[in-house]
Amino acid sequence: MRWGGRFRRLSQSGQFALSGGLVMLAAMLMSGMVISGIAARATVDSTAASSALFLDSLLSPLVQGLAHKDTVDPDEIAQIDGLLKDGAFADRFAHVEIWKGDGLVAYSTTSDLIGGRFPPPAGLVSALEGEVAAQYTDLNAGEHTIREFATEYLEIYVPLREHHSGRIIAVVEIHEMTQPLKRKLLWVRVQTWLVVSGATLLIGLALFGIVSRSGRLIGEQQVALRNRLEEIERVSDQNRRLRERVQAASSRLAELNERYLRNVGAELHDGPAQLVGLAALKVEQVRRADGKREREAALEGIETVLGDALRDMRVIARGLMLPEIAELSLRETVRHAARAHEQRTATKVAVSCPDIACGIPQAVQICVYRFVQEGLNNAYRHAGGHGQAVECRLDGDVLAVRVRDAGGEPTAGSERNGGGLGLTGLRKRVVSLGGTFHTSRGPRGTAMEMSIALGEGGGA
Numbered sequence: 466m467r468w469g470g471r472f473r474r475l476s477q478s479g480q481f482a483l484s485g486g487l488v489m490l491a492a493m494l495m496s497g498m499v500i501s502g503i504a505a506r507a508t509v510d511s512t513a514a515s516s517a518l519f520l521d522s523l524l525s526p527l528v529q530g531l532a533h534k535d536t537v538d539p540d541e542i543a544q545i546d547g548l549l550k551d552g553a554f555a556d557r558f559a560h561v562e563i564w565k566g567d568g569l570v571a572y573s574t575t576s577d578l579i580g581g582r583f584p585p586p587a588g589l590v591s592a593l594e595g596e597v598a599a600q601y602t603d604l605n606a607g608e609h610t611i612r613e614f615a616t617e618y619l620e621i622y623v624p625l626r627e628h629h630s631g632r633i634i635a636v637v638e639i640h641e642m643t644q645p646l647k648r649k650l651l652w653v654r655v656q657t658w659l660v661v662s663g664a665t666l667l668i669g670l671a672l673f674g675i676v677s678r679s680g681r682l683i684g685e686q687q688v689a690l691r692n693r694l695e696e697i698e699r700v701s702d703q704n705r706r707l708r709e710r711v712q713a714a715s716s717r718l719a720e721l722n723e724r725y726l727r728n729v730g731a732e733l734h735d736g737p738a739q740l741v742g743l744a745a746l747k748v749e750q751v752r753r754a755d756g757k758r759e760r761e762a763a764l765e766g767i768e769t770v771l772g773d774a775l776r777d778m779r780v781i782a783r784g785l786m787l788p789e790i791a792e793l794s795l796r797e798t799v800r801h802a803a804r805a806h807e808q809r810t811a812t813k814v815a816v817s818c819p820d821i822a823c824g825i826p827q828a829v830q831i832c833v834y835r836f837v838q839e840g841l842n843n844a845y846r847h848a849g850g851h852g853q854a855v856e857c858r859l860d861g862d863v864l865a866v867r868v869r870d871a872g873g874e875p876t877a878g879s880e881r882n883g884g885g886l887g888l889t890g891l892r893k894r895v896v897s898l899g900g901t902f903h904t905s906r907g908p909r910g911t912a913m914e915m916s917i918a919l920g921e922g923g924g925a
Contacts, residue, residue: 501653531563563635589622748767806841848874852910
């Protein structure tokens with residue numbers, strides 16, 4: 466489990482390098498052993514074939530008599546000894562025997578073996594079937610124990626054929642020195658292992674490069690996907706918070722609207738309704754008046770009371786009614802609110818609002834109108850209308866509106882305005898459209914600012 470955990474913690478390229486390296490090492494060892502064995506066997510067979518061709522051409526003419534007899538004549542032995550005991554030949558081939566098919570030694574460079582009979586070696590059996598056979602010396606064979614062989618030779622069995630019929634008449638066995646062959650086999654094995662190792666290394670490096678590149682690409686994609694998921698989660702969480710804020714603002718705005726309606730009802734009940742009720746009472750005085758002067762005085766009182774009631778209702782109506790701004794631009798809407806405030810309060814308002822080409826949703830225009838209306842009302846009530854100013858700007862798709870004053874003393878007996886929702890209601894209205902609202906106060910006056918994204922406002 467410990468090694469498994471460490472393996473799983475490795476990167477993809479590291480896992481491939483470890484597991485793939487072990488598999489390729491095992492495959493290299495197996496293929497190296499098989500290929501080197503095949504190459505060594507091919508080298509031995511090639512050596513045996515060349516030696517067989519050489520001996521067949523050399524000895525075949527001298528042993529044709531063995532087609533009719535079992536041993537070689539003395540004069541033929543002398544000729545063969547003269548060929549085989551030459552210095553160069555003897556250095557390569559230490560011992561030579563000529564076998565008959567039944568295990569009889571017809572000739573040998575060791576004269577004591579001539580005429581002896583031994584169990585046929587495996588190479589002799591193969592050569593009698595027409596094949597050139599090569600094998601290393603069996604030191605326990607009878608013909609070798611007699612000579613007390615202690616050196617291992619390469620035994621090559623070559624079939625000797627009758628010239629006119631091609632029939633195998635004998636088999637020549639040569640004992641070739643193994644030192645040159647072993648050096649040759651060693652070099653063949655070294656070459657084989659170098660080739661197999663080099664090929665395995667190149668394949669491993671190529672595969673590792675591909676896997677490493679793929680691992681880096683997958684890693685980059687995983688990081689990008691993880692970052693994307695984090696961004697989606699962040700945006701989703703932000704949208705959730707905004708949705709909760711909008712829902713809370715909408716709920717709060719509904720409560721404020723309900724409270725506002727109750728306030729309007731109270732204003733009507735305590736103001737105009739009371740005055741109209743008083744006028745109704747004065748009507749009875751008119752009926753009971755005895756003289757014209759008394760009647761005129763009562764009617765004058767009714768007229769005064771009804772005028773006061775009408776004035777109060779107009780004040781309340783001005784706050785309730787919203788001008789027709791559907792066809793107005795944002796600049797015209799702001800100027801309309803400022804002009805209405807100037808007419809109502811006999812003060813001046815500085816307006817800085819450039820033309821905005823993009824369409825402004827009506828819900829945003831209404832919010833801007835109420836914002837300017839409430840902001841100027843506050844500037845009049847709390848700062849006496851000094852330094853009243855309205856500023857608009859568009860940063861990208863974010864609309865920002867600012868109302869400020871220069872500070873001052875509150876207006877004594879200022880005009881009652883029943884049309885405003887107050888800062889709390891205004892804040893909720895702005896937030897319900899996905900915007901922000903904040904105020905700041907200082908020695909140079911008070912500023913109130915709202916900002917709202919037109920896309921969010923348009924979708925509100």
